Amino acid sequence: MxxxxxxxxxxxxxxxxxxxxxxxxxxxxxxxxxxxxxxxxxxxxxxxxxxxxxxxxxxxxxxxxxxxxxxxxxxxxxxxxxxxxxxxxxxxxxxxxxxxxxxxxxxxxxxxxxxxWAVVQPDTEETIALRMLVRSRHDLIDHRIAVHNQLLAVLQHNFPGAIGLFSQLDIGISLAFLRRFPTEAKAAWLSQLRMAHWLKANGYCGRQSAADLVDHLRNAATGRVSGPAAEASELVVLTLVDLLSKLREQQSILETRIKEALLAHPDGPIFQSLPRAGTVRAATLLAEIGDCRARFPDAAALAAAAGVAPSTRQSGKHLNVAYRRGCNKTLRAALIDWAQDTPRANAWARDTYDRARQRGCRHPHAARILAQAWTRILWRCWHDQVPYNPDLHGRLSLITKEAA
CATH class of the missing domain: 3.30.420.40 (ATPase, nucleotide binding domain)
Known part of the structure; x- marks a missing residue:
């Protein structure tokens, strides 16, 4: 039976x-x-x-x-x-x-x-591998920021002149400078001519002249250490510089692998076609959304999972609309990071964001509104397995405005 x-x-x-x-x-x-x-x-x-x-x-x-x-x-x-x-x-x-x-x-x-109803299938191995690469890169950046802040704290006390010398503290030219001149005492050897020679030898292509950089070093506040403390500070700076250099190198390797995986993924062209998506953003969106269409049967389900749609609770006459906290926070961060950059390249996105701001929404709220609007377009492209078509989107937006 x-x-x-x-x-x-x-x-x-x-x-x-x-x-x-x-x-x-x-x-x-x-x-x-x-x-x-x-x-x-x-x-x-x-x-x-x-x-x-x-x-x-x-x-x-x-x-x-x-x-x-x-x-x-x-x-x-x-x-x-x-x-x-x-x-x-x-x-x-x-x-x-x-x-x-x-x-x-x-x-x-x-x-x-x-x-x-469609049955949810596990993501393919290609998507799982891409997700591992993207999340590892994100964790690596968190480590890099922590080491950067540690180095910044050491320099603030012991070598203030090195701060602000170049556009960023952890770029190649700045790390090369700190590796060669990790203390104020060693940097004091630099004259305008010596600085010019060092910049040329290290391929510096910034806008600051050797004279400007030397003036920056001489006009900066003096560090508070000397003697054995200065030697300890030098060792700490060199250790952190080497660690930052290694983290940047490993990040570059991961980004190359991410690009390879994205190009080989069947859904890669869909996400790369989105305005301002680039490589890492497109890979992150693909990895977090996945490739099982049954997981998100409509755009509202995707917006809820990404945390860009408000959480609505209704019982009888009581209605409560609140910020959605239970969601895939990695997907939310990726979606908002991408969406808030799209007004630079898309007139519809600019209009949607500006109208949200005119209604009194602060930037984070307006960015979530724009991300939710983009979710409908992203879901349709993903569900139909077709790249984003700006011409078609522009015509649909115009029809919607005329109907309104």
Whole structure:
């Protein structure tokens, strides 16, 4: 005798998860709320296996719950929040938001309309590899910033003249200078002529003259150390300079590998076609969004996962709209970083950002509004697997404005 099919729905959050399991007749056979913790996720797996559940309906195709379910061998089916909102009308007209009820709606929708929903597939190995490279580069930059700040703190006390000598402290010419002149005493040897010779030997192509750089060193405040303390300071500076140089070298190697991986990825041309996306931005967006189209069935799901859409909670007459904190923060940072740079190259983006500012939005809020608007375009290109077409986008924007 064959087992009776069962279906499950999970309404998850970063605090707790509502699980509902229904039988083939739509009757609830298990309903429970569990905390967002390792034991809580383990209990979900136990209940699903106990009742023979193979597929689980959920509103978002990303996050720790989805990863846990896929890892444990369950099929995850995404039913977007907008679809769930419409499906609530099947069971009543109140339209109230309740986690347990939404879990039931997800499970019952999976029972009645199985063929309508797409199953989330794990990302391909190419996407996983690209994600590893992109995140490693991000971590490396964090380390580089920390070492840069440590070097800056040492120089502020012991060699203030080296600060501001060149445009940045951790660029090649600045590190070469500190490697050759790590202390005030050694830098005091520099005359205008000697500085000119050193700049030429090191291929300096900046705008400052040798005279300007020497004046900067002589007019700077004097360091506070001498004797054994100065020797210790020299060793610390040289150590940090070598570390910064190594980090810059490794970052360059990672960026080359990222470019190779992006060019070889089937979705690479889609993300590289976006205005101001470049290589690293395009690779980061691709790596964090992934290549499973079922994970984000509509643009709203992608915007919610990226944290650029506000979190709306409604119960009866009460409506609360707040900043979305539970999201893929790496994706949000990448999406906003890209979006806020697009007004420099796209008239529609400039207009969208300016209108948000005119409404009184501060820059971070206006950048999120623009990122959410870009999400609709990005999702369409990604879902249809076609590069961004600025001519088509311009015509659609014009039609939208005329209709308004």
């Amino acid at each position: 064959e087992a009776t099919p069962t279906f499950a729905g999970i309404d998850w959050s970063w605090q707790h998860h509502a699980l509902c399991i229904v039988d083939d007749d739509g009757q609830r056979i298990e309903e429970v709320t569990l905390p967002h913790s390792k034991p809580g996720l383990g209990k979900i797996t136990t209940l699903l296996r106990r009742h023979g559940v193979a597929q689980v309906g959920i509103e978002r195709g990303d996050g720790p719950v989805v990863e846990h379910l896929i890892r444990d061998g369950f099929e995850v089916v995404v039913i977007s929040a907008r679809q769930v909102k419409s499906l609530r009308a099947r069971y009543g007209s109140a339209g109230n938001k309740d986690d347990r009820f939404d879990a039931f709606v997800l499970a019952d929708a999976l029972r009645t309309d199985t063929a309508r």
